[in-house]
Amino acid sequence: MPTTTTGHAADDPIPARVRRDRTIDLLRDREFVRVTDLAEAFGVSEVTVRGDLDHLEDRGLLKRVRGGAVPRHMAEPERTFEETAATAKAQKRVIARRAAELVQPGDAVILDVGTTTTAIAGELAARADLSDVSVFTSSITIALALEAAHPRISVVVTGGTLRPKQHSLVEPMAGLVFSHIHARLAFIGCNGVDVAAGITNVNLPESDVKRLMIRAAATRVVVADAAKLGQVALAKVCDLEEVDVLITDDGADPEALADLRETGLDVQLAPLRGPLTAEGRT
Structure with missing residues:
Protein backbone atom coordinates (compact mmCIF):
# COMPACT_ATOMS: atom_id res chain seq x y z
CA MET A 1 0.00 0.00 0.00
CA ARG A 72 6.42 32.97 14.97
CA HIS A 73 9.28 34.87 16.56
CA MET A 74 8.10 36.26 19.86
CA ALA A 75 9.37 39.66 20.95
CA GLU A 76 12.06 39.49 23.58
CA PRO A 77 11.41 39.96 27.32
CA GLU A 78 11.21 43.48 28.70
CA ARG A 79 14.49 45.34 28.94
CA THR A 80 15.21 48.52 30.84
CA PHE A 81 14.85 51.92 29.19
CA GLU A 82 18.63 52.30 29.17
CA GLU A 83 19.18 48.93 27.49
CA THR A 84 16.60 49.67 24.81
CA ALA A 85 17.99 53.15 24.20
CA ALA A 86 21.31 51.61 23.15
CA THR A 87 19.74 49.72 20.21
CA ALA A 88 18.60 50.92 16.77
CA LYS A 89 19.62 54.49 17.54
CA ALA A 90 19.68 55.66 13.93
CA GLN A 91 16.29 54.08 13.21
CA LYS A 92 14.67 55.71 16.23
CA ARG A 93 16.13 59.06 15.35
CA VAL A 94 14.77 59.16 11.80
CA ILE A 95 11.40 57.81 12.95
CA ALA A 96 11.27 60.53 15.61
CA ARG A 97 12.08 63.22 13.06
CA ARG A 98 9.28 62.05 10.76
CA ALA A 99 6.81 61.84 13.66
CA ALA A 100 7.65 65.31 14.97
CA GLU A 101 6.89 66.78 11.55
CA LEU A 102 3.21 65.88 12.11
CA VAL A 103 2.92 68.23 15.10
CA GLN A 104 1.66 71.78 14.50
CA PRO A 105 1.53 74.88 16.71
CA GLY A 106 -1.45 74.77 19.06
CA ASP A 107 -1.68 70.96 19.04
CA ALA A 108 -2.55 68.73 21.96
CA VAL A 109 -0.31 65.68 21.75
CA ILE A 110 -0.04 62.41 23.68
CA LEU A 111 3.42 60.86 23.97
CA ASP A 112 3.59 57.27 25.12
CA VAL A 113 6.41 55.73 27.15
CA GLY A 114 9.50 54.49 25.29
CA THR A 115 12.84 55.32 23.75
CA THR A 116 11.41 56.19 20.33
CA THR A 117 8.79 58.48 21.82
CA THR A 118 11.46 60.08 24.01
CA ALA A 119 13.36 60.79 20.80
CA ILE A 120 10.20 62.45 19.47
CA ALA A 121 10.15 64.65 22.57
CA GLY A 122 13.72 65.73 21.80
CA GLU A 123 12.76 66.63 18.24
CA LEU A 124 9.76 68.65 19.46
CA ALA A 125 11.88 70.52 21.99
CA ALA A 126 14.31 71.49 19.21
CA ARG A 127 11.58 72.94 16.97
CA ALA A 128 11.62 76.69 17.60
CA ASP A 129 8.54 77.09 15.35
CA LEU A 130 6.29 75.24 17.81
CA SER A 131 4.26 77.19 20.35
CA ASP A 132 1.13 76.63 22.44
CA VAL A 133 1.66 72.86 22.24
CA SER A 134 0.38 70.71 25.09
CA VAL A 135 1.95 67.29 25.66
CA PHE A 136 0.34 64.66 27.85
CA THR A 137 2.57 61.78 28.91
CA SER A 138 3.06 59.03 31.46
CA SER A 139 6.84 59.13 30.95
CA ILE A 140 9.18 60.90 33.35
CA THR A 141 11.99 60.91 30.77
CA ILE A 142 9.75 62.63 28.22
CA ALA A 143 8.73 65.29 30.73
CA LEU A 144 12.39 66.02 31.42
CA ALA A 145 13.25 66.09 27.71
CA LEU A 146 10.55 68.72 27.12
CA GLU A 147 11.41 70.88 30.13
CA ALA A 148 13.83 73.00 28.07
CA ALA A 149 11.00 73.92 25.67
CA HIS A 150 8.84 75.53 28.37
CA PRO A 151 6.74 77.69 27.94
CA ARG A 152 6.39 76.96 24.19
CA ILE A 153 5.47 73.40 25.09
CA SER A 154 3.51 72.69 28.26
CA VAL A 155 3.69 69.22 29.78
CA VAL A 156 1.07 67.34 31.77
CA VAL A 157 2.35 64.20 33.49
CA THR A 158 -0.18 61.60 34.56
CA GLY A 159 -0.07 60.37 38.10
CA GLY A 160 0.15 56.71 38.96
CA THR A 161 2.46 53.98 40.12
CA LEU A 162 6.11 54.25 39.12
CA ARG A 163 7.64 51.53 36.94
CA PRO A 164 11.41 52.06 37.34
CA LYS A 165 12.33 49.89 34.33
CA GLN A 166 10.77 52.41 31.95
CA HIS A 167 10.64 55.49 34.22
CA SER A 168 6.92 55.44 33.59
CA LEU A 169 3.67 55.90 35.50
CA VAL A 170 0.82 53.42 35.22
CA GLU A 171 -2.66 53.13 36.68
CA PRO A 172 -4.64 53.86 38.77
CA MET A 173 -4.29 57.58 37.92
CA ALA A 174 -3.76 57.69 34.13
CA GLY A 175 -7.46 57.26 33.37
CA LEU A 176 -8.29 60.45 35.24
CA VAL A 177 -6.28 62.42 32.68
CA PHE A 178 -6.91 60.57 29.43
CA SER A 179 -10.65 60.23 29.96
CA HIS A 180 -10.98 64.04 30.05
CA ILE A 181 -8.91 65.14 27.05
CA HIS A 182 -9.24 65.04 23.26
CA ALA A 183 -5.78 65.23 21.71
CA ARG A 184 -5.17 65.65 17.98
CA LEU A 185 -2.28 63.17 17.94
CA ALA A 186 -1.12 60.22 20.00
CA PHE A 187 2.29 58.66 19.40
CA ILE A 188 2.28 55.08 20.66
CA GLY A 189 5.30 52.85 21.18
CA CYS A 190 5.19 49.06 21.24
CA ASN A 191 7.18 45.83 21.08
CA GLY A 192 5.35 44.22 18.18
CA VAL A 193 3.37 45.11 15.05
CA ASP A 194 1.71 42.16 13.32
CA VAL A 195 -1.10 41.81 10.79
CA ALA A 196 -2.90 39.12 12.79
CA ALA A 197 -1.95 40.01 16.39
CA GLY A 198 -2.10 43.80 15.97
CA ILE A 199 -0.13 46.09 18.27
CA THR A 200 1.39 44.30 21.26
CA ASN A 201 3.56 45.21 24.21
CA VAL A 202 5.81 43.30 26.57
CA ASN A 203 4.06 44.23 29.81
CA LEU A 204 0.43 44.43 30.87
CA PRO A 205 0.27 47.64 32.98
CA GLU A 206 1.62 49.88 30.22
CA SER A 207 -0.62 48.21 27.64
CA ASP A 208 -3.62 49.36 29.68
CA VAL A 209 -2.36 52.96 29.57
CA LYS A 210 -1.66 52.75 25.83
CA ARG A 211 -5.30 51.81 25.22
CA LEU A 212 -6.41 54.87 27.18
CA MET A 213 -4.12 57.04 25.06
CA ILE A 214 -5.48 55.58 21.83
CA ARG A 215 -9.06 56.34 22.86
CA ALA A 216 -8.15 59.93 23.77
CA ALA A 217 -6.70 60.93 20.38
CA ALA A 218 -8.19 61.74 16.99
CA THR A 219 -5.15 60.40 15.09
CA ARG A 220 -3.23 57.42 16.48
CA VAL A 221 0.36 57.00 15.27
CA VAL A 222 2.40 53.91 16.11
CA VAL A 223 6.18 54.39 16.01
CA ALA A 224 8.23 51.20 15.68
CA ASP A 225 11.56 50.37 14.08
CA ALA A 226 11.70 47.65 11.45
CA ALA A 227 12.83 44.93 13.88
CA LYS A 228 9.41 45.09 15.58
CA LEU A 229 7.41 44.29 12.45
CA GLY A 230 6.07 40.75 12.53
CA GLN A 231 6.80 40.46 16.25
CA VAL A 232 4.18 39.51 18.84
CA ALA A 233 4.64 40.39 22.51
CA LEU A 234 2.76 39.30 25.61
CA ALA A 235 0.03 41.93 25.93
CA LYS A 236 -2.46 42.98 23.25
CA VAL A 237 -2.78 46.75 22.91
CA CYS A 238 -5.17 46.99 19.97
CA ASP A 239 -5.95 45.76 16.47
CA LEU A 240 -4.39 47.50 13.48
CA GLU A 241 -7.81 48.92 12.62
CA GLU A 242 -7.63 51.04 15.78
CA VAL A 243 -4.55 52.99 14.66
CA ASP A 244 -4.19 55.32 11.72
CA VAL A 245 -0.50 55.53 10.89
CA LEU A 246 2.62 53.42 11.36
CA ILE A 247 5.98 55.16 11.09
CA THR A 248 8.92 52.81 10.68
CA ASP A 249 12.34 52.93 9.03
CA ASP A 250 13.04 52.01 5.43
CA GLY A 251 15.05 48.98 6.47
CA ALA A 252 11.78 47.09 6.93
CA ASP A 253 11.09 43.92 4.96
CA PRO A 254 9.12 44.85 1.78
CA GLU A 255 6.79 41.86 2.13
CA ALA A 256 5.98 42.76 5.74
CA LEU A 257 5.24 46.33 4.64
CA ALA A 258 3.00 45.10 1.83
CA ASP A 259 1.03 42.90 4.22
CA LEU A 260 0.53 45.80 6.63
CA ARG A 261 -0.58 48.15 3.87
CA GLU A 262 -3.10 45.59 2.62
CA THR A 263 -4.99 46.09 5.90
CA GLY A 264 -5.51 49.75 5.03
CA LEU A 265 -2.91 51.02 7.48
CA ASP A 266 -1.04 54.16 6.39
CA VAL A 267 2.60 53.01 6.57
CA GLN A 268 5.17 55.80 6.36
CA LEU A 269 8.90 55.12 5.96
CA ALA A 270 11.59 57.25 7.53
CA PRO A 271 14.73 57.02 5.35
CA LEU A 272 17.91 55.84 7.05
CA ARG A 273 20.12 57.25 4.30
CA GLY A 274 20.64 60.97 4.11
CA PRO A 275 21.98 63.90 6.13
CA LEU A 276 20.27 62.77 9.35
CA THR A 277 22.30 59.54 9.53
CA ALA A 278 25.50 60.70 7.90
CA GLU A 279 28.74 59.46 9.45
CA GLY A 280 29.31 61.00 12.82
CA ARG A 281 25.66 61.92 13.44
CA THR A 282 24.07 58.58 14.27
Whole structure:
Protein backbone atom coordinates (compact mmCIF):
# COMPACT_ATOMS: atom_id res chain seq x y z
CA MET A 1 0.00 0.00 0.00
CA PRO A 2 1.46 3.42 -0.92
CA THR A 3 2.48 5.64 1.94
CA THR A 4 3.13 9.34 2.40
CA THR A 5 6.53 10.71 3.43
CA THR A 6 5.33 10.70 7.03
CA GLY A 7 5.00 6.92 7.04
CA HIS A 8 1.18 6.76 7.05
CA ALA A 9 -0.81 4.90 4.46
CA ALA A 10 -2.21 7.20 1.79
CA ASP A 11 -5.78 6.09 2.57
CA ASP A 12 -5.27 6.43 6.34
CA PRO A 13 -5.75 10.16 7.04
CA ILE A 14 -3.49 11.68 9.66
CA PRO A 15 -5.54 13.30 12.46
CA ALA A 16 -5.54 17.10 12.40
CA ARG A 17 -3.81 17.33 15.80
CA VAL A 18 -0.96 15.12 14.60
CA ARG A 19 -0.61 17.05 11.32
CA ARG A 20 -0.40 20.34 13.16
CA ASP A 21 2.15 19.08 15.68
CA ARG A 22 4.31 17.76 12.85
CA THR A 23 3.97 21.04 10.98
CA ILE A 24 5.44 22.87 13.98
CA ASP A 25 8.26 20.28 14.16
CA LEU A 26 9.04 20.85 10.49
CA LEU A 27 9.12 24.61 11.03
CA ARG A 28 11.73 24.21 13.76
CA ASP A 29 13.96 22.37 11.30
CA ARG A 30 13.33 24.29 8.08
CA GLU A 31 12.30 27.86 9.05
CA PHE A 32 9.77 27.74 6.17
CA VAL A 33 7.15 25.20 5.03
CA ARG A 34 5.20 25.26 1.78
CA VAL A 35 1.52 24.48 1.51
CA THR A 36 2.17 22.19 -1.47
CA ASP A 37 4.87 20.23 0.35
CA LEU A 38 2.70 19.74 3.45
CA ALA A 39 -0.25 18.59 1.35
CA GLU A 40 1.92 15.97 -0.34
CA ALA A 41 3.60 14.89 2.90
CA PHE A 42 0.34 14.43 4.79
CA GLY A 43 -1.74 13.13 1.88
CA VAL A 44 -4.37 15.87 2.23
CA SER A 45 -5.61 18.74 0.09
CA GLU A 46 -4.00 22.18 0.05
CA VAL A 47 -7.29 23.54 1.41
CA THR A 48 -6.89 21.30 4.47
CA VAL A 49 -3.29 22.42 4.95
CA ARG A 50 -4.28 26.07 4.77
CA GLY A 51 -6.90 25.39 7.44
CA ASP A 52 -4.20 23.82 9.64
CA LEU A 53 -1.91 26.81 9.15
CA ASP A 54 -4.73 29.25 9.92
CA HIS A 55 -5.46 27.36 13.13
CA LEU A 56 -1.81 27.40 14.18
CA GLU A 57 -1.49 31.09 13.37
CA ASP A 58 -4.55 31.89 15.49
CA ARG A 59 -2.80 30.15 18.39
CA GLY A 60 0.30 32.28 17.82
CA LEU A 61 2.46 29.28 16.85
CA LEU A 62 3.45 30.37 13.34
CA LYS A 63 3.09 33.20 10.86
CA ARG A 64 1.38 32.76 7.50
CA VAL A 65 3.24 34.06 4.46
CA ARG A 66 2.62 33.69 0.75
CA GLY A 67 2.76 30.02 -0.17
CA GLY A 68 3.31 28.67 3.33
CA ALA A 69 4.36 29.61 6.84
CA VAL A 70 7.37 30.65 8.93
CA PRO A 71 7.95 30.39 12.68
CA ARG A 72 6.42 32.97 14.97
CA HIS A 73 9.28 34.87 16.56
CA MET A 74 8.10 36.26 19.86
CA ALA A 75 9.37 39.66 20.95
CA GLU A 76 12.06 39.49 23.58
CA PRO A 77 11.41 39.96 27.32
CA GLU A 78 11.21 43.48 28.70
CA ARG A 79 14.49 45.34 28.94
CA THR A 80 15.21 48.52 30.84
CA PHE A 81 14.85 51.92 29.19
CA GLU A 82 18.63 52.30 29.17
CA GLU A 83 19.18 48.93 27.49
CA THR A 84 16.60 49.67 24.81
CA ALA A 85 17.99 53.15 24.20
CA ALA A 86 21.31 51.61 23.15
CA THR A 87 19.74 49.72 20.21
CA ALA A 88 18.60 50.92 16.77
CA LYS A 89 19.62 54.49 17.54
CA ALA A 90 19.68 55.66 13.93
CA GLN A 91 16.29 54.08 13.21
CA LYS A 92 14.67 55.71 16.23
CA ARG A 93 16.13 59.06 15.35
CA VAL A 94 14.77 59.16 11.80
CA ILE A 95 11.40 57.81 12.95
CA ALA A 96 11.27 60.53 15.61
CA ARG A 97 12.08 63.22 13.06
CA ARG A 98 9.28 62.05 10.76
CA ALA A 99 6.81 61.84 13.66
CA ALA A 100 7.65 65.31 14.97
CA GLU A 101 6.89 66.78 11.55
CA LEU A 102 3.21 65.88 12.11
CA VAL A 103 2.92 68.23 15.10
CA GLN A 104 1.66 71.78 14.50
CA PRO A 105 1.53 74.88 16.71
CA GLY A 106 -1.45 74.77 19.06
CA ASP A 107 -1.68 70.96 19.04
CA ALA A 108 -2.55 68.73 21.96
CA VAL A 109 -0.31 65.68 21.75
CA ILE A 110 -0.04 62.41 23.68
CA LEU A 111 3.42 60.86 23.97
CA ASP A 112 3.59 57.27 25.12
CA VAL A 113 6.41 55.73 27.15
CA GLY A 114 9.50 54.49 25.29
CA THR A 115 12.84 55.32 23.75
CA THR A 116 11.41 56.19 20.33
CA THR A 117 8.79 58.48 21.82
CA THR A 118 11.46 60.08 24.01
CA ALA A 119 13.36 60.79 20.80
CA ILE A 120 10.20 62.45 19.47
CA ALA A 121 10.15 64.65 22.57
CA GLY A 122 13.72 65.73 21.80
CA GLU A 123 12.76 66.63 18.24
CA LEU A 124 9.76 68.65 19.46
CA ALA A 125 11.88 70.52 21.99
CA ALA A 126 14.31 71.49 19.21
CA ARG A 127 11.58 72.94 16.97
CA ALA A 128 11.62 76.69 17.60
CA ASP A 129 8.54 77.09 15.35
CA LEU A 130 6.29 75.24 17.81
CA SER A 131 4.26 77.19 20.35
CA ASP A 132 1.13 76.63 22.44
CA VAL A 133 1.66 72.86 22.24
CA SER A 134 0.38 70.71 25.09
CA VAL A 135 1.95 67.29 25.66
CA PHE A 136 0.34 64.66 27.85
CA THR A 137 2.57 61.78 28.91
CA SER A 138 3.06 59.03 31.46
CA SER A 139 6.84 59.13 30.95
CA ILE A 140 9.18 60.90 33.35
CA THR A 141 11.99 60.91 30.77
CA ILE A 142 9.75 62.63 28.22
CA ALA A 143 8.73 65.29 30.73
CA LEU A 144 12.39 66.02 31.42
CA ALA A 145 13.25 66.09 27.71
CA LEU A 146 10.55 68.72 27.12
CA GLU A 147 11.41 70.88 30.13
CA ALA A 148 13.83 73.00 28.07
CA ALA A 149 11.00 73.92 25.67
CA HIS A 150 8.84 75.53 28.37
CA PRO A 151 6.74 77.69 27.94
CA ARG A 152 6.39 76.96 24.19
CA ILE A 153 5.47 73.40 25.09
CA SER A 154 3.51 72.69 28.26
CA VAL A 155 3.69 69.22 29.78
CA VAL A 156 1.07 67.34 31.77
CA VAL A 157 2.35 64.20 33.49
CA THR A 158 -0.18 61.60 34.56
CA GLY A 159 -0.07 60.37 38.10
CA GLY A 160 0.15 56.71 38.96
CA THR A 161 2.46 53.98 40.12
CA LEU A 162 6.11 54.25 39.12
CA ARG A 163 7.64 51.53 36.94
CA PRO A 164 11.41 52.06 37.34
CA LYS A 165 12.33 49.89 34.33
CA GLN A 166 10.77 52.41 31.95
CA HIS A 167 10.64 55.49 34.22
CA SER A 168 6.92 55.44 33.59
CA LEU A 169 3.67 55.90 35.50
CA VAL A 170 0.82 53.42 35.22
CA GLU A 171 -2.66 53.13 36.68
CA PRO A 172 -4.64 53.86 38.77
CA MET A 173 -4.29 57.58 37.92
CA ALA A 174 -3.76 57.69 34.13
CA GLY A 175 -7.46 57.26 33.37
CA LEU A 176 -8.29 60.45 35.24
CA VAL A 177 -6.28 62.42 32.68
CA PHE A 178 -6.91 60.57 29.43
CA SER A 179 -10.65 60.23 29.96
CA HIS A 180 -10.98 64.04 30.05
CA ILE A 181 -8.91 65.14 27.05
CA HIS A 182 -9.24 65.04 23.26
CA ALA A 183 -5.78 65.23 21.71
CA ARG A 184 -5.17 65.65 17.98
CA LEU A 185 -2.28 63.17 17.94
CA ALA A 186 -1.12 60.22 20.00
CA PHE A 187 2.29 58.66 19.40
CA ILE A 188 2.28 55.08 20.66
CA GLY A 189 5.30 52.85 21.18
CA CYS A 190 5.19 49.06 21.24
CA ASN A 191 7.18 45.83 21.08
CA GLY A 192 5.35 44.22 18.18
CA VAL A 193 3.37 45.11 15.05
CA ASP A 194 1.71 42.16 13.32
CA VAL A 195 -1.10 41.81 10.79
CA ALA A 196 -2.90 39.12 12.79
CA ALA A 197 -1.95 40.01 16.39
CA GLY A 198 -2.10 43.80 15.97
CA ILE A 199 -0.13 46.09 18.27
CA THR A 200 1.39 44.30 21.26
CA ASN A 201 3.56 45.21 24.21
CA VAL A 202 5.81 43.30 26.57
CA ASN A 203 4.06 44.23 29.81
CA LEU A 204 0.43 44.43 30.87
CA PRO A 205 0.27 47.64 32.98
CA GLU A 206 1.62 49.88 30.22
CA SER A 207 -0.62 48.21 27.64
CA ASP A 208 -3.62 49.36 29.68
CA VAL A 209 -2.36 52.96 29.57
CA LYS A 210 -1.66 52.75 25.83
CA ARG A 211 -5.30 51.81 25.22
CA LEU A 212 -6.41 54.87 27.18
CA MET A 213 -4.12 57.04 25.06
CA ILE A 214 -5.48 55.58 21.83
CA ARG A 215 -9.06 56.34 22.86
CA ALA A 216 -8.15 59.93 23.77
CA ALA A 217 -6.70 60.93 20.38
CA ALA A 218 -8.19 61.74 16.99
CA THR A 219 -5.15 60.40 15.09
CA ARG A 220 -3.23 57.42 16.48
CA VAL A 221 0.36 57.00 15.27
CA VAL A 222 2.40 53.91 16.11
CA VAL A 223 6.18 54.39 16.01
CA ALA A 224 8.23 51.20 15.68
CA ASP A 225 11.56 50.37 14.08
CA ALA A 226 11.70 47.65 11.45
CA ALA A 227 12.83 44.93 13.88
CA LYS A 228 9.41 45.09 15.58
CA LEU A 229 7.41 44.29 12.45
CA GLY A 230 6.07 40.75 12.53
CA GLN A 231 6.80 40.46 16.25
CA VAL A 232 4.18 39.51 18.84
CA ALA A 233 4.64 40.39 22.51
CA LEU A 234 2.76 39.30 25.61
CA ALA A 235 0.03 41.93 25.93
CA LYS A 236 -2.46 42.98 23.25
CA VAL A 237 -2.78 46.75 22.91
CA CYS A 238 -5.17 46.99 19.97
CA ASP A 239 -5.95 45.76 16.47
CA LEU A 240 -4.39 47.50 13.48
CA GLU A 241 -7.81 48.92 12.62
CA GLU A 242 -7.63 51.04 15.78
CA VAL A 243 -4.55 52.99 14.66
CA ASP A 244 -4.19 55.32 11.72
CA VAL A 245 -0.50 55.53 10.89
CA LEU A 246 2.62 53.42 11.36
CA ILE A 247 5.98 55.16 11.09
CA THR A 248 8.92 52.81 10.68
CA ASP A 249 12.34 52.93 9.03
CA ASP A 250 13.04 52.01 5.43
CA GLY A 251 15.05 48.98 6.47
CA ALA A 252 11.78 47.09 6.93
CA ASP A 253 11.09 43.92 4.96
CA PRO A 254 9.12 44.85 1.78
CA GLU A 255 6.79 41.86 2.13
CA ALA A 256 5.98 42.76 5.74
CA LEU A 257 5.24 46.33 4.64
CA ALA A 258 3.00 45.10 1.83
CA ASP A 259 1.03 42.90 4.22
CA LEU A 260 0.53 45.80 6.63
CA ARG A 261 -0.58 48.15 3.87
CA GLU A 262 -3.10 45.59 2.62
CA THR A 263 -4.99 46.09 5.90
CA GLY A 264 -5.51 49.75 5.03
CA LEU A 265 -2.91 51.02 7.48
CA ASP A 266 -1.04 54.16 6.39
CA VAL A 267 2.60 53.01 6.57
CA GLN A 268 5.17 55.80 6.36
CA LEU A 269 8.90 55.12 5.96
CA ALA A 270 11.59 57.25 7.53
CA PRO A 271 14.73 57.02 5.35
CA LEU A 272 17.91 55.84 7.05
CA ARG A 273 20.12 57.25 4.30
CA GLY A 274 20.64 60.97 4.11
CA PRO A 275 21.98 63.90 6.13
CA LEU A 276 20.27 62.77 9.35
CA THR A 277 22.30 59.54 9.53
CA ALA A 278 25.50 60.70 7.90
CA GLU A 279 28.74 59.46 9.45
CA GLY A 280 29.31 61.00 12.82
CA ARG A 281 25.66 61.92 13.44
CA THR A 282 24.07 58.58 14.27
